[in-house]
Amino acid sequence: MLIDTYGRVATDLRVSLTDRCNLRCTYCMPEEGLQWLAKPDLLTDDEIVRMVRIAVTDLGVRHVRFTGGEPLLRPGLVGIVRRCAELEPRPKLSLTSNGIGLARTAQALREAGLDRINVSLDTLRPEVFKTLTRRDRHHDVIAGLAAASAAGLAPVKVNTVLMRGINDGEAPDLLRWVVRNDYELRFIEQMPLDAQHGWQRTDMVTAQEILTALGEQFTLTPEGESVRGSAPAERWLVDGGPARVGVIGSVTRPFCRACDRTRLTADGQVRDCLFARTETDLRTALRSGADDARMAELWRAAMWGKKAGSGLDDPAFLQPDRPMSAIGG
Numbered sequence: 001m002l003i004d005t006y007g008r009v010a011t012d013l014r015v016s017l018t019d020r021c022n023l024r025c026t027y028c029m030p031e032e033g034l035q036w037l038a039k040p041d042l043l044t045d046d047e048i049v050r051m052v053r054i055a056v057t058d059l060g061v062r063h064v065r066f067t068g069g070e071p072l073l074r075p076g077l078v079g080i081v082r083r084c085a086e087l088e089p090r091p092k093l094s095l096t097s098n099g100i101g102l103a104r105t106a107q108a109l110r111e112a113g114l115d116r117i118n119v120s121l122d123t124l125r126p127e128v129f130k131t132l133t134r135r136d137r138h139h140d141v142i143a144g145l146a147a148a149s150a151a152g153l154a155p156v157k158v159n160t161v162l163m164r165g166i167n168d169g170e171a172p173d174l175l176r177w178v179v180r181n182d183y184e185l186r187f188i189e190q191m192p193l194d195a196q197h198g199w200q201r202t203d204m205v206t207a208q209e210i211l212t213a214l215g216e217q218f219t220l221t222p223e224g225e226s227v228r229g230s231a232p233a234e235r236w237l238v239d240g241g242p243a244r245v246g247v248i249g250s251v252t253r254p255f256c257r258a259c260d261r262t263r264l265t266a267d268g269q270v271r272d273c274l275f276a277r278t279e280t281d282l283r284t285a286l287r288s289g290a291d292d293a294r295m296a297e298l299w300r301a302a303m304w305g306k307k308a309g310s311g312l313d314d315p316a317f318l319q320p321d322r323p324m325s326a327i328g329g
């Protein structure tokens with residue numbers, strides 16, 4: 001098991017497949033100038049599948065989520081999903097994507113064994129999308145969502161980050177639209193993980209603000225602690241259900257006590273937390289002929305020292321050197 005000194009057990013693995021992206025969301029990346037990981041440093045498809053196999057068969061991981069950067073940019077994605085779906089015990093497989101290109105690949109991903117998908121969409125307005133992502137691709141995301149749903153990747157989840165003065169007035173409209181389309185919406189508080197270090201606590205739209213805005217137009221009934229488990233999203237039934245909305249208050253309502261995550265970056269580093277300032281290099285061991293037992297031992301050691309919390313509430317908090325796009329969100 002991947003256990004830490006606080007007794008938490010990591011069963012949920014996030015794998016970043018690339019740090020590159022075809023959007024430039026302002027809360028994530030600068031317009032240009034971000035240094036990409038060097039190609040030779042990226043794990044190959046075989047190396048990724050081997051790491052996932054070790055996590056699943058030797059370390060008790062039960063859920064694997066592929067992310068990035070934009071995971072749909074990884075040419076071998078469908079093959080990686082297929083090979084991971086053949087593992088025993090079969091892990092749950094999911095993907096977080098910006099949805100661009102999903103209209104073409106959703107069916108193949110489903111057939112390869114993908115169980116679930118989260119698609120990021122921050123606005124219903126194409127011109128606001130262009131401001132937020134610096135690309136005019138709103139229609140691609142909407143088409144991607146529809147294709148995911150048609151392919152049976154239900155429930156399709158929609159991830160939304162609200163930015164003050166840009167899309168923060170859209171929460172109720174987004175919820176109405178998502179419910180109407182049978183997707184499930186989750187708002188994520190903006191976190192200090194942007195490559196350009198522009199995050200300001202005072203600018204952040206808080207979970208409470210989001211709930212207040214939604215509460216003016218919907219009746220929200222909390223689902224409760226027991227349903228949340230280790231999930232970062234707190235969930236509410238919308239107008240009595242069955243529709244739900246989630247809010248991930250990573251900054252103001254942290255969930256570190258119940259965290260069950262372990263992370264593998266595209267260049268083979270294990271991280272015990274999004275906000276960790278250190279990581280453990282497993283790529284070198286992987287490429288030096290370490291056997292599975294040794295790799296598992298290194299991974300266990302990497303997780304053992306996981307801190308109690310993200311440290312976000314500490315005035316001395318320091319943002320990690322790697323941005324979200326290179327860690328895998």
Ligand code: SAM
Pocket residue numbers: 021027028067068069070071096097098118119120159160161188189190191192193194324325328329
């Ligand atoms: N490119 C894919 C996407 O956008 O869904 C996957 C990677 S992205 C880093 C994963 C999620 O992190 C997205 O839902 C995105 O909105 C969110 N995200 C990125 N930067 C963030 C930040 N600074 N604070 C909160 N969420 C962020």
Ligand code: SF4
Pocket residue numbers: 021022023024025028029068069070098120325
């Ligand atoms: Fe790309 Fe996702 Fe970051 Fe937006 S949030 S720039 S889509 S990696």
